[in-house]
Amino acid sequence: MVEKRNKQAPRKKQQSVTGKTAIAVEMWRYHLMWAVVLLCFIALVGRAFYVQIINKDFLQNKANAKILRTETLKAMRGVIYDRHGVPLAISTPIMKIVIDPRDYFDNKKLFEETTAELAKDPTNRKLKRQLPDKNLNLDELADAVGMDRAELKRKMNERPRSRYLVLQKEVPPQQAELIMKRDFQGVYTEKNYKRYYPQPQPNSQIIGLTNSEGMGIEGLEMQLNQRLSGVDGAQQIVRDKKGNRVKDPEIVKEVESGENITLSIDSRLQYIMYRELTAAGVANNARSATAIAVDVKTGEILAMTSWPSYNPNDKKSLGNKDAMRNRGAVDSFEPGSTMKPMTVAMALESGKYQPNTVVNTSPGSMRVGNHTIRDTHNYGALTLGGIIQKSSNVGVAKMALSLPYETLPTFYQRLGFGQRSAVKFPGESAGLILPKSKWNVSEVATMAYGYGLNATVLQLADAYAMIANKGVKMPLSLYKLEEKPKGDQMIDPKIADQVLLMMETATLPGGTATRAAISGYRVAGKTGTAHKLRADRKGYSTSEYRALFAGVAPVSDPRLAMIVVVENPQGSYYGGTVSAPVFARVMQESLRLMNVPLDKPLDTPNIQK
Secondary structure: OHHHHHHHOOOOOOOOOHHHHHHHHHHHHHHHHHHHHHHHHHHHHHHHHHHHHHOHHHHHHHHHHHHEEEEEEOOOOOOEEOOOOOEEEEEEEEEEEEEOHHHHHHHHHHHHHHHHHHHHOOOOHHHHHHOOOOEOOHHHHHHHHOOOHHHHHHHHHHOOOOOOEEEEEEEOHHHHHHHHHOOEOOEEEEEEEEEEOOOHHHHHHHHOOEOOOOOEOOHHHHHOHHHHHOEOEEEEEEEOOOOOEOOOOEEEEOOEOOOOEEEOOOHHHHHHHHHHHHHHHHHOOOOEEEEEEEEOOOOEEEEEEEEOOOOOOOHHHHHOHHHHOOHHHHOOEOOHHHHHHHHHHHHHHHOOOOOOOEEEOOOOEEEEOOEEEEOOOOOOEEEHHHHHHHOOHHHHHHHHHOOOOOHHHHHHHHHOOOOOOOOOOOOOOOOEEOOHHHOOHHHHHHHOOOOOEEEOHHHHHHHHHHHHOOOEEOOOEOEOOOOOOOOEEOOOHHHHHHHHHHHHHHHOOOOOOHHHOEOOEOOEEEEEEEEEEOOOOOOEEEEEEEEEEEEEEOOOOOOEEEEEEEEOOOOOOOHHHHHHHHHHHHHHHHHHHOOOOOOOOOOOOOOOO
16 A cells, blocks of 8 residues: 555656756856956056046157157347447357267167177168168267367266267357268257347447357346347257157247347447547557447437447457446546536526626635635636636636535436436446535535536436537437437526537637537537546545546537547646547537538638738
């Protein structure tokens, strides 16, 4: 029974798990594989993003360091012209020869390694293509640029990883082109500009000069450096590993040339003035001679120069710093009797004096404080015109002392003494008017005839131009003016005309400046002969003088005011005999060149019957 039941009982079927497990494992591997692929893809995309987007500048710079070179394109410095467009300072192209030591040594090493490999396998064309084809001979390079062979090798070996070594600074473009045709490894050129001055000595103290890098270091070149310099540009050059250009340079920054400047200077007058100052300086064995000419109607400085001067084109002449100084603006001195017309103008303005007022100068001297004021002669009673004609120290001192002490120094300050002129030349002196606490009887008396104060040639020219321009002071300018500036009325026009006529008597017979007279033109002026202070500044020298003449022409319609100063003339030292003749020669030629009409008959020579 039992067996029968067992036979009849249904037999349970065993479930197999082998198939399902295999499928699960396969699916897990499938997903794992895709996850790895996806992660790799994400990693690749991330790396590409990092390289191409985030870190692209770093890699680009690395690549550029290998193939790109950025070169500076020097801006051409502006030209300085005179008022007629004559160039006084120009820039000419000049080349700088430079070598890249790192490039040279890298290619030399490649050449040596490739040559060694070719020695083993002479038929290897691939190696031949890698062989640098530039000239690696340093001896030939040294000869080409004019260097000592040993010196060049020493400099190269001292800086083997440097990218920049100057071989020669100032090479004419034609010579530089010949050097570059010799195809030296790592050698290239940089274009610079060298400053050249066509009319050096007459103009150098105004214009100044530049250094080897083209920066202004003296005169207007320094003052106007930013305007003249312009802005340098830049270009990128792509080179292969042999140093060859693989495409045309790409301009990455445009060059902006410097501004051209037009001065008020007339180079013709400037030459005449320098020529006559040189002749006077040499003839009188003087230390220096300085002059300035101003257009009284506009304030433009038409000429300003000094002797001795220097040649900025010649580096050997740059050692004389004294000759490089623009004395007309930088030097201040006691102007002596050239201040007397201003003292007379002050007296007329006070209302206490008229042109025909008589001042008693007898006995030709007067005691003031601890010292005595003297005239060269006892001129007795003089009108104001006579005081200027005879250059009476006593006369002007008496006029100044008859008014409140502050009247004269305040009047001088109003005219511009004791302050820099409108030119504002580099290093220009302001001169000196003593402070108010020093305005006592002695100081005021000596100031009346040009002692006890310091002035520059610019300030004197400014004052005389003002008198010639009917009392209107025009701001002095070293630049050509397109429009006439507005001046300031400093003194009454009537007073200015009266003083001008008084100054004319100084150039007529009986005056102190007869040698300043010019044929065909009426001249007004004033001589000055000033004792120089001793070196120890304890009193005045008895052997050193400053000879001056300040004048205006033509009197009927003044065009030019001119100041001439000769320092330390030997022999004759009077302004009337040393400086006045220089004034006459320069003024006569200047008026002729400017086509100024005559205002008096030409002198006729005496004819022997």
